[in-house]
Amino acid sequence: MTDSDKKRQIAEALAQYEGALLRYATGLCGHGDIARDAVQDAFIKLWSLGPADQPQQLRPWLYTVVRNRVYEILRKDKRMFPTDPARLPQHEGTASHPADELRAAEEAQQLQRLVAVLPERERELIRLKYQDGLSYQEMSGVTGLSISHIGVILHKTIKALRQQAGRNDGQGVLA
Numbered sequence: 001m002t003d004s005d006k007k008r009q010i011a012e013a014l015a016q017y018e019g020a021l022l023r024y025a026t027g028l029c030g031h032g033d034i035a036r037d038a039v040q041d042a043f044i045k046l047w048s049l050g051p052a053d054q055p056q057q058l059r060p061w062l063y064t065v066v067r068n069r070v071y072e073i074l075r076k077d078k079r080m081f082p083t084d085p086a087r088l089p090q091h092e093g094t095a096s097h098p099a100d101e102l103r104a105a106e107e108a109q110q111l112q113r114l115v116a117v118l119p120e121r122e123r124e125l126i127r128l129k130y131q132d133g134l135s136y137q138e139m140s141g142v143t144g145l146s147i148s149h150i151g152v153i154l155h156k157t158i159k160a161l162r163q164q165a166g167r168n169d170g171q172g173v174l175a
Helices: 003-029 032-048 058-077 098-116 120-131 136-143 147-168
Strands: none
Touching: 003 032, 003 058, 003 120, 032 058, 058 136, 098 120, 098 147, 120 136, 120 147, 136 147
């Protein structure tokens, strides 16, 4: 692989994955500077790999490197920054009526509050699956958990979130 090919590969990977990796890293540590450092380090590591060391699947490899780097930085700094639900990206609803938009915004805020109090492992799996769209196989590569264990954890977590949000009689959040 020539330097030109490598530069193109890195530029394409940056364009495709940088935003999602920053959201993921920020969700892990709750601190933008650490997240940016971890993502930058992942792309530097990708650049430094030789042709024989290129990852088979780039996306889960990048998530794994970012995850490991965030935890390494946090261990080194001995700082934990809680996830602030206000920092999480807001998704625009598809509602067409103002009342529908308001309800969708309230439901999104409720869901963010419920997810914010989950244990770290469950929060991470929810982010990987629903925010970043990773497959169970990719999530397994990132977290080191088996695919079936991920499925069980997500099933139990979603069930618990539905029960907590269930005061909506099956309407709205997680319905």
